[in-house]
Amino acid sequence: MNQVRPRMTHLFEQLGLDASEDAIALFIVTHQLNAQTHIVQADYWSEAQRQFLEEKIQSDGEWAIVVDQLNESLHEESVIKNKI
Template identity: 80%
Template sequence: MSAVRPRMTHLFEQLGLEATEDAIELFIATHQLSAHTKITEADYWSDAQHQFLAEKLKSDGEWAIVVDQLNESLHEESTNR
C-alpha cells in the first residue's frame, strides 16, 4: 500500500495530461461540463482515461476523492448559474 495520498497532480499524470498547476487550471477552465454530464461521460476522454476514471470512482477509495474533486471543478460553471 502506498503511503502517498493521490492528489490532483497525480490524477492528471495518470490520465496522461500535463500536471502543472497552470495546466490543471487551464484544463478545468476549458473543459467545463453541463450540470447533466457526468465526468465519465465527457466526450474529451480517451477510452483508457474514461475507464480509469470509472474504475477509481467505483473503488470508492482515496482516488475516488480526487476524481470527485475534479468532477466538482469541471462542473463549477454549471453550478454558478
C-alpha cells in the same frame, strides 16, 4: 511501505495529462461540463482515461475523492448558472 495520498497532480499524471498547476487550472477552465454530464461521460476523454476514472470512482477509496474533486471543478460554471 510509505504510500503517497493521491492528489490532483497525480490524477492528471495517471490520465497522461500535463500535471503542472497552470495546466490543471487551464484544463478545468476549458473543459467545463453542463450539469447533466457526469465526468466519465465527457467526450474529451480517451477510452483508457474514461475507464481509469470509472475504476477510481467505483473503488470508493482515496482516488475516488480526487476524481470527485475534479468532477466538481469541471461543473463549477453549471453550478453558478443554476444559482442565477
